[in-house]
Amino acid sequence: MNTGTTKPIDLRSDTVTQPPPEMRRAMAEAELGDDVYGEDPSINRLEALAAEMTGKEAGLYVSSGTMGNLVAGLAWCERGSEAIVGDSAHLLINEVASLAFVGGVQLRAVASDARGLPRPEAVEAAVRPTAGMFPRTAMVEIENTHNRGGGAAFSAPETRSVTDVARSHGLPVHMDGARIFNAAIALGVPAADLAAPADSLTFCLSKGLSCPVGSVVCGSAEFIAKARRMRKIVGGGMRQGGVLAAAGVWALEHMVERLAEDHANARRLGEGLASIQGVGDVTDPVETNMVYLSPRTMSAEEFVAALRERGVLCGGGYGRVRLVTHYGVNAEDVDEALDVIESVARGAVSAG
Ligand SMILES: *Cc1c(COP(=O)(O)O)cnc(C)c1O
Numbered sequence: 441m442n443t444g445t446t447k448p449i450d451l452r453s454d455t456v457t458q459p460p461p462e463m464r465r466a467m468a469e470a471e472l473g474d475d476v477y478g479e480d481p482s483i484n485r486l487e488a489l490a491a492e493m494t495g496k497e498a499g500l501y502v503s504s505g506t507m508g509n510l511v512a513g514l515a516w517c518e519r520g521s522e523a524i525v526g527d528s529a530h531l532l533i534n535e536v537a538s539l540a541f542v543g544g545v546q547l548r549a550v551a552s553d554a555r556g557l558p559r560p561e562a563v564e565a566a567v568r569p570t571a572g573m574f575p576r577t578a579m580v581e582i583e584n585t586h587n588r589g590g591g592a593a594f595s596a597p598e599t600r601s602v603t604d605v606a607r608s609h610g611l612p613v614h615m616d617g618a619r620i621f622n623a624a625i626a627l628g629v630p631a632a633d634l635a636a637p638a639d640s641l642t643f644c645l646s647k648g649l650s651c652p653v654g655s656v657v658c659g660s661a662e663f664i665a666k667a668r669r670m671r672k673i674v675g676g677g678m679r680q681g682g683v684l685a686a687a688g689v690w691a692l693e694h695m696v697e698r699l700a701e702d703h704a705n706a707r708r709l710g711e712g713l714a715s716i717q718g719v720g721d722v723t724d725p726v727e728t729n730m731v732y733l734s735p736r737t738m739s740a741e742e743f744v745a746a747l748r749e750r751g752v753l754c755g756g757g758y759g760r761v762r763l764v765t766h767y768g769v770n771a772e773d774v775d776e777a778l779d780v781i782e783s784v785a786r787g788a789v790s791a792g
Pocket residue numbers: 503504505506507530531583585586587616618619644646655
């Protein structure tokens with residue numbers, strides 16, 4: 441039992457991960473240059489490696505997933521155009537309306553299934569006719585793994601059910617692949633296979649891959665050249681950024697396979713939660729490193745606060761509580777968290 445005097449078990453997000461000592465060493469020893477001149481060897485290596493691993497021609501290092509999705513959207517969509525997104529997309533809900541604010545791009549939310557995949561027929565119906573009064577549909581966006589969809593990992597055929605619709609209208613597809621390597625490890629296929637149906641993608645280095653900063657946008661050389669201009673417009677040009685990018689290179693070489701441990705821990709968490717009363721619907725099956733529950737006897741915020749008092753941190757909102765496993769959380773932590781959750785849930789059941 442965590443008494444509150446020990447370090448809390450932090451299941452809020454995989455963004456809380458700390459860089460491993462060897463990653464810090466790689467950063468300290470990174471070769472550097474001026475990246476605005478294209479001369480930072482560490483950034484160039486990261487961009488090339490990211491492109492290779494996602495099966496795209498070129499990569500672009502950016503400060504965050506939000507910046508990656510923004511510059512990709514700006515590269516695909518002109519002002520006054522419209523981008524189709526699933527109604528539970530991170531881009532729609534968690535990225536401060538960046539494309540609307542910066543790019544004058546309107547997001548059109550369409551129905552998605554419980555795992556977050558936009559319904560192909562809803563995408564088809566949302567594509568605008570070309571008559572003069574309509575905004576031009578410029579892009580379709582999908583997410584893999586899907587955050588609000590419980591960390592759902594979509595196979596290439598599942599993704600194609602949506603991207604085929606886009607393609608039939610000549611529309612580019614951007615994949616928010618913040619956790620694409622979680623999807624690849626969960627499905628046992630290369631990330632490149634999962635990214636293949638999309639024209640571009642963003643993935644995060646600062647989540648399960650444990651880097652302090654950074655994401656990479658990948659796509660064709662022509663697209664990346666446009667995205668690079670957009671990155672400069674939003675102030676994202678970097679100089680000796682290789683000191684950060686070196687962490688990304690190290691992560692892509694050493695931190696991808698270990699995501700399987702996070703998935704095993706998340707499954708352990710999901711299985712444990714399934715036998716606890718009062719936690720409501722629990723993500724089932726657990727596909728990657730996330731588990732959601734929906735407390736019945738108190739609000740998600742009250743549940744989160746009760747856990748926090750007992751040394752377990754998690755995220756809550758919209759009636760659900762989210763628990764994320766990551767580097768720095770092991771099976772013992774999961775068991776300890778389950779004990780705490782059970783005591784909170786039991787207390788609530790007996791009080792209610
Ligand atoms: C975290 C996340 C992002 C944004 O990444 P930041 O680096 O936090 O800006 C985008 N999409 C999804 C699905 C995410 O989970």
